[in-house]
Amino acid sequence: MTAAAVPTAVGHFGQYGGRFVPEALVKALDELGASHREASRDPEFQATLAGMLRDYAGCPSPLYEAGRLSAELGARVLLKREDLNHTGAHKIRNVLGQALLTRRMGKTRVIAETGAGQHGVAAATACAYLDLECVVYMGEVDTQRQALNLARMRMLGATVVPVTTGSRTLKDAINEALRDWVANVDRTHYLLGTAAGPHPFPALVRDYVRGIGVEARAQCQALTGGLPDAVAACVGGGSNAIGSFHAFLDDPAVRLYGFEAGGDGVATGRTAASVTGGSPGVLHGARTYVLQDADGQTVESHSISAGLDYPAIGPEHAWLHDTGRAVYRPVDDADAMAAFGLLCRTEGIIPAIESAHALAGAGQVIPELAAELGRPPTVIVTLSGRGDKDMATAGSWFGLLDDQKAIG
Amino acid sequence: MSSRPPASGAKRSERSSGRPGTGVAFEQARAQGRAVLVGYLPAGFPTVAGAVAAIRAMVEAGVDLVEVGLPYSDPVMDGPVIQRATEAALAGGVRTADTLRTVESVVAAAGGAVPVLVMTYWNPIERYGVDRFARDLAAAGGAGLITPDLLPEEAGDWLAAADAHRLDRVFLVAPSSTEQRLAVTAAACRGFVYAAALMGVTGAREQVSQAAPELVARVRAAAPAVPVGVGLGVRDGAQAATVAGYADAVIVGSALVNLLLEAPDEATGRDRLRALTAELAAGVRELRSAPAAPVDVGVAVGNKSDRAG
Secondary structure, three states: OOHHHOOOOOOEEOOEEOOOOOHHHHHHHHHHHHHHHHHHOOHHHHHHHHHHHHHHHOOOOOEEEOHHHHHHHOOEEEEEEHHHOHHHEOHHHHHHHHHHHHHHOOOOEEEEEEOOOHHHHHHHHHHHHHOOEEEEEEEHHHHHHOHHHHHHHHHOOOEEEEEOOOOOOHHHHHHHHHHHHHHHOOOEEEOOOOOOOOOOHHHHHHHHHOHHHHHHHHHHHHHHOOOOOEEEEEEOOOHHHHHHHHHHOOOOOOEEEEEEEEEOOHHHOOOOOHHHHOEEEEEOOEEEEEOEOOOOOEOOOOOOOHHHOOOEOOHHHHHHHHHOOEEEEEEEHHHHHHHHHHHHHHHOOOEOHHHHHHHHHHHHHHHHHHHHHOOOOEEEEEEOEEOHHHHHHHHHHOOOOOOOOOOO | OOOOOOOHHHHHHHHOOOOOOHHHHHHHHHHOOOOEEEEEEEOOOOOHHHHHHHHHHHHHOOOOEEEEEOOOOOOOOOOHHHHHHHHHHHHOOOOHHHHHHHHHHHHHHOOOOOOEEEEOOHHHHHHHOHHHHHHHHHHOOOOEEEOOOOOHHHOHHHHHHHHHOOOEEEOEEOOOOOHHHHHHHHHHOEOOEEEEOOOOOOOOHHHHHHHHHHHHHHHHHHOOOOOEEEEOOOOOHHHHHHHHOOOOEEEEOHHHHHHHHHOOOHHHHHHHHHHHHHHHHHHOOOOOOOOOOOOOOOOOOOOOOOOOO
16 A cells, blocks of 8 residues: 555545535536646645745644653653644644635635634635635534634634534534535635545645645654654544654554544543444545444534544545554543643643644553553654643633632 | 436336336326426425325325435535425434335325435435335335435446336536536436536526526437436426426425425415415426526525525
8 A cells, every 4th residue: 555546536545535515516626626736736836835834834843852741651752743833733734725726726715614613713814814705614503612713713804604504513514615615616615624525625635734744754754763653643534633644654664543532432422433433424525434323314423622523534544444554543531631731731732632632542552552662662643733722621621710629 | 328218217117016217207298298397395394294294285286206305414405494394304303214104105195106206415325225225215116316415426336226126316417517527427317317507505596597598408418318307496387487498397395395394384384385386387387488588587596505595
C-alpha cells in the first residue's frame, strides 16, 4: 500500500468514500476536483498558499519536546503545536487552501458548516482575509452553547444562520449547507471543514492539512535523527488526524493511532466513536463508518468535545482502519479531561479538549509500545488546537467556576 | 447498458398480477394523449395508517403513479415541508418495514391498477440490505425505487438487484447535468427519468422557468425512449397543465404534503388532498400544444426543495 494509491479517480478508498449526492452537485464536485488538481500543479498557487501559511497563519508550527509530560508518561513525547497557529487550530490550513481555491475558481461566496464554531471562525477568518462573502450554518443548539464563537464569526463579517431542523447540531448544519450549495452552486463554494463528505472533499482537505505530518516528519528527523515510533491524533471527522498520518503512511515502522471520542463510553451508546461503535453506511455524501440504528437512521453522537461530536468519520480513516494501517480507539470524556489537566499542569499548555483525547490515548498506548520495543517510545502527539474556547466546559468539569474544588 | 423499450414496465405488470410496473401509467396516459400525474407522500405521516389512508385518497382522486417516501434522518434534498413531515414520522417511530407495509396496502387497495415507487435516500436501503429490500419491495407489489442521492456510478448493487427482482429504477437529472451525464443516467433508468428542474431551493425561480423545458428536451435528445417526469413543485391545475405540455409526467410532492401538515385533522387533510389531486389530474388532461409556455415563475417552487414554499 502506498499513500499515493488512494483515492481512485472516483474517490474510493477501498469500499469507502465515493459520492452519494444529488445529481445537481455532480458538476460542481467535478469542477472542484479539476480546479484542485490544476492548482496543486500550479507553482504560483502553491507559492501564494505557502506564503499565506508562513506569514499569516504562522506555519510551520513547532514540534515541541514536552519534557515534563514525557517524564510523566514514560516516553519521548513530541507535541505538534497546531494550537499556536492563527485562530488556534490546524483548521486554518484547510480554510486558507480552500478559500484561495475559491478565488481561483472565480467564485465569490463561501458557505461553511460549524459545530462548536471553530471551523466557522476559521472560515470567516479566511474569507475576511481574501475578501469573500461568508455564510456559516450552525445548529441552533450550538449557537446557544457557543455564543462567543457566534460573536467572533459576526465580528469577522460572516453571516451565521442558525439551523432549526433535525437535531439542530453539526450534522444538520451540514445538511443545510448542502441544500444551500445545491441552490447557489454557480457562485458558491462549500468550504467543508473536515476530510469527509463526497469526493473530492476527503482528498482535497487532506491535501491542505497534510503539511502537519510533512512538517512533523522532518522536524522529528532533525530533532531525534529518526522517525517516531508512533503518531497520535484525535479523530472526529478526522482532518487533523489524516493531516498528521498521511506523510507517514509509507513508513511501516511508524504506528498510527486515531483516538475517537468515546463520550460516556461506547457501551453506553452516548458516544461519538464511529469506528468503534458504528458500522459502514452512507452519510453526508460518502460511504464510511456511521453511528446508525438498525434502519440506517443516523444516531446522534455525544462527546464533551464539540469538535469531535460527529456521527461519522472521514472515509480515508475507514479504509486505514480496515486495512489495519492505522488503529482507532475510543477515549472517554473522563480520560480526555484527565489528560487535559495533566498537560496544563506539566507543560503550561491548555489544549483543546479535542486534542486532549489524543494525549489521553497516547498515554494509554505508551506502556504497550514500551513493552513491545523494550525502551521508552518516541511519540508525536498532534495538539490540534488550543483550549481557550473550552474553558467554560473545563471550568465546570473541574469545579473551578465557584471555587468549589481545585484541580488535581 | 442498452436501450430500454418503454413497454418494459407493462410487460412486468402482465407477468406479475397485482404488481404494476411504472410503464402501465405511462402507457395509459399516452393512449389518452395526456401526461402522468405522480403524487408523493411520506410513509408514517401522520401515522402509518394515516399515511395509507391519505395515499389511498390521492389515488382515488386521480394520481396515476404513487411515490411513497421513506423517512430518513438526514434528507439533504428535501425542503422544510417534507422535512417536517418525515421528522414527525420518525419521531412517531416509523420503521423501514412500515414503508414496505404502506406500499403493500396501497397496491392492494388500488387493485394493482396504480404503480407504487418508493422514494428513498440510500443509507436505509444499504442498511436493510440492497437485495433484501428489492426482494421485499417486489413482494409488497412495489414497482421500484427513486433514489435522490444515489448516482448510477455508485449503484452497482442496486442495478443488479433491480434486474433480479424486476424493479424499475429512477435516477435524477438536474439542469447542471452535462450531456454525457444525462446519457449515462437516462441509460441507467428504467420506468422514467426524474428531472429535478430546479437548482436547489430558493431564489432560483427565474431560472426554473427556462430550465425545466430545456432540461426535458435535453434528456429526450440524450435518451429518446425513456419517459421524463418533472419535479417542479407544481401547486395547481394550471401549472400541471403547463408542465404536462412538455413532460411525460408531472410530479407533485410538497404541495400535497403541506395540505396534511396544515389540516386541523386527518379527515380534513384527506378532503383537501382529494380536491387538489382532482385539480391536478384535470390539469394533466388539458390539451396543450408543445412547446409549452414558460411556467408561472411566481409560484413555482421545488417539489423536493420547497424552502420557498
